Amino acid sequence: MGNNYELHRLGLRDARQGLLRRDFSASELVESLLARIAVTEPKIGACLRVLGDEARETAKALDASGPDASKGLWGIPITIKDVYNVKGAPTTAGSKILSNYLPSYEATVVRRLREAGAIILAKTNLDEFAMGSSTEFSAYGPTRNPRALDRVPGGSSGGAAAGIVAMQAPGAFGTDTGGSIRQPAALCGCAGLKPTYGRVSRYGIIAYGSSLDQAGPLARTVGDLGPLLQAVAGRDGRDSTASARGADDYINIVAKDPKGLTLALPKELWEGSFDTGVRATLDKALSRLKDQGARLEYVGMPMLRYSVAVYYVIAAAEASTNLARYDGVRYGVRAQGYRDLLGMYRQSRTEGLGREVRRRILLGTFALSSGYYDAYYKKAAQVRRLIQEDYLRVLEKADFILAPVSSIPAWPFGSFTEDPLTQYQLDIMTLPLNLAGGPGLSLPAGMGPDGLPVGLQLMGPPFAERPLLEAGLALEGIFPKLPEAAL
Amino acid sequence: MPVDLKTAKAIAALARLELAPGVPEGEAQDALGKLVGEFGKIVGYMDILGELDTSEVEPLYSPMLEPETPREDVPAKGDARLSDADDILGIAPELSGRFFVVPRVV
Structure with a gap:
């Protein structure tokens, strides 16, 4: 060079x-x-x-x-x-x-x-x-x-x-x-x-x-x-949730033959409302896949309807617990001008944490508080199991789940900052995977008519990162290559 | 479920947060009303979970399908977790000698 x-x-x-x-x-x-x-x-x-x-x-x-x-x-x-x-x-x-x-x-x-x-x-x-x-x-x-x-x-x-x-x-x-x-x-x-x-x-x-x-x-x-x-990848004695399973070879991978690849398309994610440019780009990508011999099967995953509610209860609950440590005592920023210990906590956290973070802490504290715990946190955890069961059931019959990553392309700044619930609902394409725990690969499916990229994601069974990457290589070869960003 | 101002205040107290920071006294009532309304809208959306009968469903608190794998409890030399106490004390907001200082509680 x-x-x-x-x-x-x-x-x-x-x-x-x-x-x-x-x-x-x-x-x-x-x-x-x-x-x-x-x-x-x-x-x-x-x-x-x-x-x-x-x-x-x-x-x-x-x-x-x-x-x-x-x-x-x-x-x-x-x-x-x-x-x-x-x-x-x-x-x-x-x-x-x-x-x-x-x-x-x-x-x-x-x-x-x-x-x-x-x-x-x-x-x-x-x-x-x-x-x-x-x-x-x-x-x-x-x-x-x-x-x-x-x-x-x-x-x-x-x-x-x-x-x-x-x-x-x-x-x-x-x-x-x-x-x-x-x-x-x-x-x-x-x-x-x-x-x-x-x-x-x-x-x-x-x-x-x-x-x-x-x-x-x-x-x-x-x-x-x-x-x-x-x-x-691999086990870590410092994180007991890091799996003891050995890592596979993720480097010497070969593109899967798209012929005979069975992809499940959840109706609940494909039938919602889409930006027209995104929809057209996704449809083009799907017909390319079909032309190459992939089997696309629409499947029902009825529990996905509940995934945004489940996710925002569980994520907020875990956030409210995890972020309790930011109190201005041992590290981080401590506010000035407080009167007592509780005031110091309150002021340090209110001044140091942004609006969205405070909103999620409040939501999580609510979901975990006495009187609401069963109706929100426990309920969400129960529905989470149903979502995981849906996910694993679909993958018994298909190699991977194929879904859009976002129903709209990159949006102008400030579009949703005053409407958090609408922004949360946009996450429906991606957050079910975190609830179920499996692996997911996002890759470009093409460029929309407005010059903004559109993505697709493959989701696989737990620990199927190697086959997921191999299927991803196949899709990457089928979809148009994006130009470099003009900067 | 609609959330009222009393509930919102109780939750904020538990979370050690102020509900409407930086809002002048005269506008506090409006700001609180807006915040409580917005919060109620989000919580109201969560109520769709009530459509499902989950009485027979075991809650899923972790997506792991296998049991966790704790390591043997043996000390390790050069463990980065046993970092120098001075590093940790060095980033404290307020110290007295080698102690963290907080406002008097007794």
């Missing part, structure tokens, strides 16, 4: 090959990406902090010892959503209350990425505490969609997806509690994987909904997700 100014355009696996062949050094790759960040960042605001000095130092040390093919991500720069603890850098979770929080330990995902030879390049923007689907609820300002700067990138991992599409890095890690990896990937036009609950350790990741949160990768192509998942 003669022109180092173009190294930022390389996908993850191409960059790896170039590094191992010594076509360029890790330092040259880092410099190219930092230059790209400097050019694109004023437009999109994907990063909360660029770790330039640290990345340069790590690259220099890697270059000094030379390429190591045994390390799956040797010399690969990666961005990290600002809910993962990275030692030496603040973790804000997009919140004012953690504006001064410097973690004293590192997330397992980050530690494993470093062990695999990766370089941590930047910490990316998000909706405060990952609560939102537009990255408008970050205390540090919004991220803009690289395909249309007047529109949201989706969320909550909006900075991760926008940065990937803007070619600030070849790989990123986000988290997905109700669609926070898959939906921004779809709205920006890249690939994103939510692994099975328990496939990746949550240790060192700021908790939102502990029975829903899962860490996962984003990249510009499906195949580039494999090495990222490979580096982090």
